[in-house]
Amino acid sequence: MEAIEAKDYQVVFGTDGYTNLNAILKEKNYSILFILVDSNTHEHCLAPFLQNVVTQTTIEIIEIDPGEEFKNLETCEGVWNVLSELNADRKSALINLGGGVVTDLGGFVACCFKRGIDFINIPTTLLSMVDASVGGKTGVDLGPLKNQIGIISNPELVLVDTHFLGTLSIEELRSGYAEMLKHGIISSEAYWNTVKEASYSDFESLGDLIRQSIAIKNEVVLEDPFEQNRRKSLNYGHTLGHAIESYFMESDQKQRLLHGEAIAIGMILANYLSTQLCDLEEVVCNEVSLAIMSFYQVVQFDDKDIEQIITLLKYDKKNSHGKVLFVLLNNIGEVVLNQEVSNELIYKAFEYYKNLNKN
Incomplete structure (x- = not known):
């Protein structure tokens, strides 16, 4: 290769x-x-x-x-x-x-x-x-x-x-696959359509997809090595995803989530936010979110959980001048950087995730 x-x-x-x-x-x-x-x-x-x-x-x-x-x-x-x-x-x-x-x-x-x-x-x-x-x-x-x-x-x-x-266990493979799904969402509809239909347990075909994912990330990093602009797109789903991962790691009452499991939730939340603050169409949001959800188990959140997760957002590395900044979408492959999101919308995003589970 x-x-x-x-x-x-x-x-x-x-x-x-x-x-x-x-x-x-x-x-x-x-x-x-x-x-x-x-x-x-x-x-x-x-x-x-x-x-x-x-x-x-x-x-x-x-x-x-x-x-x-x-x-x-x-x-x-x-x-x-x-x-x-x-x-x-x-x-x-x-x-x-x-x-x-x-x-x-x-x-x-x-x-x-x-x-x-x-x-x-x-x-x-x-x-x-x-x-x-x-x-x-x-x-x-x-x-x-x-x-x-x-x-x-x-x-x-x-x-x-x-x-x-x-x-690796199936759980670890599935965790890593979330980043490949993310690369599809932020890069191109062609790669997204390939990776969403593939299997993380099919090692023969996975090798080529791994190389494609690495190449996608490498192209972004070469253009913006120190994350001043385009490289922030690689954080799609990670603002809330990292906060969710940290919250579950810290909580004595919660079963820990692997990185990819938390990022998968973060991407679904970001999809909804993109319909409210950017130009992502609802039909695309639902299609992408349901595809992500097909790989991962459902996680339950109550209002107290969400409140604590929002509190952790202040530590996100993309923050600037006291503002929490999200990476969102206009469409698959069309990323929008530095988006401010209200707490009210974050609660609504979790409600979207909860209701999507019922479909």
Whole structure:
């Protein structure tokens, strides 16, 4: 599969990708290679990955706990301490083998250690392949608040090996698919029509769709690397989606939602808001929303839940001058940025989501 040219690095795929990886390791001649894994990728992904790595450089493995709740500065401190104890220097490199938590946190760890060492991302989940693989966003959460601490810095290489998808649960695959659905909504009706009819469990066809999703995101990032304008479109569904994800993570009474499950709800809410504030036709809103809903379980919200979710909106990274700004739509592939939304409309959007469940 043909490589994708990102900013100062490539996204490479499969067998050819390992050839690229080994060439970089030989060229860079790193002093030590550190591989960051969580306990899941240590068990399921590390051995097959190492079978494809050819290097004479010493390799050290660093393991962290799995899950979004460990994507924090405390985990970073632990990794920095291990790097120091194992004599990492500025000519060392960190290979991040895992999902979005590992690649986001690992990239941030690498950027800060000794003011920056090289890092390479090997995404092992569908979400990290289509979302974290391009764009250079690294970082960690601040309590339940998503990605509040971080920096934009590009890896030396991203290698996408779809064989790792076989290690995932259906729930994790479904979570990652939400980002692919989003890429369809914000990019083109053609890709939307393809991805909404596809199956996230059909790995044979999924490989081509993954590459298309990465290419869509890469085109946006190349135009606007620091999210001043067009790159904000990639946050479609994420303003309320991240708030919902944070609320369910923080609540003792709620079952946690995976990232894609929360973003799917956020996109449906954004669809409704787009009919009220932009030119999205109701028939298109309903068609897109029902298609999204066909992939995900229904979640119940009461007024107290919604009130707390709205409170969390003040932490959204797109906010400016005290205003919460949404990404909305005029049509599939026609995004409208920096839209203010009243709390009253947000309540109505949740009512739309609730009533859509009855159809």
